[in-house]
Amino acid sequence: MDKTKFDSHSQSEKRSHFKTAVNLLDYIWTKDRMDLKIRVLIAFGFLLAAEIATVYSPYILKFLVDDLTVEGGVDVLVVVPVALIIAYGVARVLQQAFGELRDAIFAKVGQNAIRQVALKTFRHLHRLSLRFHMDRQTGGLSRVIERGTKGIDFLLRFMLFNIIPTVLKILFICGIMWVEYGMAMSLITAATLIGYIYFTLAVTEWRLKYRRKMNDKDSEANTKAIDSLLNFETVKYFGNEHHEAERFDKAIAGYEKAAVRSQTSLAYLNIGQGFIIATGMVLVLYISAEGVASGAMTVGDFVAAHAFLMLLVQPLNFLGFVYREIKQSLVDMEKMFELLDVGREIDDNPHAVPLPEGGGEIEFSAVNFGYEENRQILHDVSFKVKTGQKVAIVGPSGAGKSTISRILFRFYDVNSGKVTIDGQDIRDVTQQSLRAAIGIVPQDTVLFNDTISYNVGYGRPEASQQDIEEAARLASIDGFIEKLPEGYATMVGERGLKLSGGEKQRVAIARTILKSPRILLFDEATSALDSRTEREIQESLKEVSKNRTTLVIAHRLSTVVDADEIIVLDSGHIAEKGTHQELLEKQGQYAEMWARQQEVASYQEKLDAIT
Numbered sequence: 001m002d003k004t005k006f007d008s009h010s011q012s013e014k015r016s017h018f019k020t021a022v023n024l025l026d027y028i029w030t031k032d033r034m035d036l037k038i039r040v041l042i043a044f045g046f047l048l049a050a051e052i053a054t055v056y057s058p059y060i061l062k063f064l065v066d067d068l069t070v071e072g073g074v075d076v077l078v079v080v081p082v083a084l085i086i087a088y089g090v091a092r093v094l095q096q097a098f099g100e101l102r103d104a105i106f107a108k109v110g111q112n113a114i115r116q117v118a119l120k121t122f123r124h125l126h127r128l129s130l131r132f133h134m135d136r137q138t139g140g141l142s143r144v145i146e147r148g149t150k151g152i153d154f155l156l157r158f159m160l161f162n163i164i165p166t167v168l169k170i171l172f173i174c175g176i177m178w179v180e181y182g183m184a185m186s187l188i189t190a191a192t193l194i195g196y197i198y199f200t201l202a203v204t205e206w207r208l209k210y211r212r213k214m215n216d217k218d219s220e221a222n223t224k225a226i227d228s229l230l231n232f233e234t235v236k237y238f239g240n241e242h243h244e245a246e247r248f249d250k251a252i253a254g255y256e257k258a259a260v261r262s263q264t265s266l267a268y269l270n271i272g273q274g275f276i277i278a279t280g281m282v283l284v285l286y287i288s289a290e291g292v293a294s295g296a297m298t299v300g301d302f303v304a305a306h307a308f309l310m311l312l313v314q315p316l317n318f319l320g321f322v323y324r325e326i327k328q329s330l331v332d333m334e335k336m337f338e339l340l341d342v343g344r345e346i347d348d349n350p351h352a353v354p355l356p357e358g359g360g361e362i363e364f365s366a367v368n369f370g371y372e373e374n375r376q377i378l379h380d381v382s383f384k385v386k387t388g389q390k391v392a393i394v395g396p397s398g399a400g401k402s403t404i405s406r407i408l409f410r411f412y413d414v415n416s417g418k419v420t421i422d423g424q425d426i427r428d429v430t431q432q433s434l435r436a437a438i439g440i441v442p443q444d445t446v447l448f449n450d451t452i453s454y455n456v457g458y459g460r461p462e463a464s465q466q467d468i469e470e471a472a473r474l475a476s477i478d479g480f481i482e483k484l485p486e487g488y489a490t491m492v493g494e495r496g497l498k499l500s501g502g503e504k505q506r507v508a509i510a511r512t513i514l515k516s517p518r519i520l521l522f523d524e525a526t527s528a529l530d531s532r533t534e535r536e537i538q539e540s541l542k543e544v545s546k547n548r549t550t551l552v553i554a555h556r557l558s559t560v561v562d563a564d565e566i567i568v569l570d571s572g573h574i575a576e577k578g579t580h581q582e583l584l585e586k587q588g589q590y591a592e593m594w595a596r597q598q599e600v601a602s603y604q605e606k607l608d609a610i611t
């Protein structure tokens, strides 16, 4: 995607660069931060002062040289040259001091901008839909933010420290040359600079394509490396280390090639730049030497003209680098700002209200849904869970059971039909209040790489340690935790990798108990547990879900026999509905599943009896 975008329409690219820069301005000149605005103005004042001090020093040099080259030579240092020497020193000190003050004053503005943009992007990412995140790779995403914020830092720094001062310097010096040495000198200086700048930008532009390739390859290699490392277990299971290394090497080989091209092309740039500057310098020196010879100029003028040009050459040395980096920064920032432009697929409707108080009655009416257009997952699904009831959804793998839970959370909107909670269409309430009302123990629990205590407490961030331990007790994980050497402070590892499946599930149960929502949703919440632990938890879950509307998705039918209603879902259709007893009498799909599981269970029991 990036490639075609970069290679073609540079016109629209320029326009969007402009838009990006304007976007950034909003963060520099912030509406309600008077203090920051004042800082911007003061920093500008210092910038101007520093430039004036800089441009002044060749002048002092000129007077000094003229004083020292009076006919007959100087015998002793008289007052005037000494004063000039001191003035020269003062100018240099001021020039540096003003520069430093400018940076110090502006630092807060720049850092604040970076923080605001990063925070906004982070918030925005969490607001984006599940679908967006599923299509994206997290490694790539965090690089975009990292590069984007670095880009802002760079852009601000170089605008303030290099571009604006250089432009001011060019204007000042060309003006001075005109006034002091006449139009010819001024024009030569201007022409040299224009030639230099034009050449630098053109060559840098040409070199940029290698830089872009480098960046693309770098991103690619990074995403590959992260994905591969996240899947290290799978890699080991299949013994595919070599294969992974080869994939990675292919990506970094591309980087290598582009990087070498980029570095060799730098030589052209530097040689060309040197040539242009030398030509300008020779012309200026020749004209001033002629001026001195004809008596129109003093030796001091000759020295000063050279000094003025040198003042310009110095910052321009970095022009190629600065231009490239600024452009890159703009591209990086643009990518980050683009993220901010990604709309929320699921947005609160403008009249959304908080979900009103209620018992948590759920109703699905004629719901049709598919993740993708051409593949429908749920077909005309209707059911109701009355306040305080427990309803179970059972059915084969891939039937759409977890999909129902995702729709209830409004991670996706239904294609037709509607879902209501306490009579309120979930599309008309705020997502915040909707999600606060539902607690889920998901099928695959993923934990934060933090302590057990933190992960349980996540259900209600303001909960006390006591509440956390109580929840852990209800989820039958207190015994396990207390046996750990570090107890509740034990780190669980990335995504909770250091806990077993059953332990993770119980942490998830505990954190949902702590959340204490009006609706409970268990998606195979106890599937990873042995039957004894499962029975234990079932008891506490029964306790917790008393007076709460509960939706249970289960494979093991024995855990749902007490449900008020059991829904059998098959390929997205509701095949049967009824209580355990009713469904058994019906002799349908449920009865068949039940019989099969009973067989396994009795076998298991016999096995247990033997061992």
Ligand SMILES: Nc1ncnc2c1ncn2[C@@H]1O[C@H](COP(=O)(O)OP(=O)(O)OP(=O)(O)O)[C@@H](O)[C@H]1O
Pocket (backbone or CB within 6 Å): 134, 371, 372, 377, 396, 397, 398, 399, 400, 401, 402, 403, 404, 443
């Ligand atoms: N994000 C997605 N994009 C596209 N298709 C999806 C997505 N998530 C799930 N599906 C598909 O939707 C169907 C139903 O998935 P769902 O997770 O609801 O099944 P399930 O009944 O919970 O199965 P299981 O018992 O194995 O958990 C599956 O065929 C699955 O491939």
Ligand SMILES: [Mg+2]
Pocket (backbone or CB within 6 Å): 401, 402, 403, 443, 523
């Ligand atoms: Mg599922």
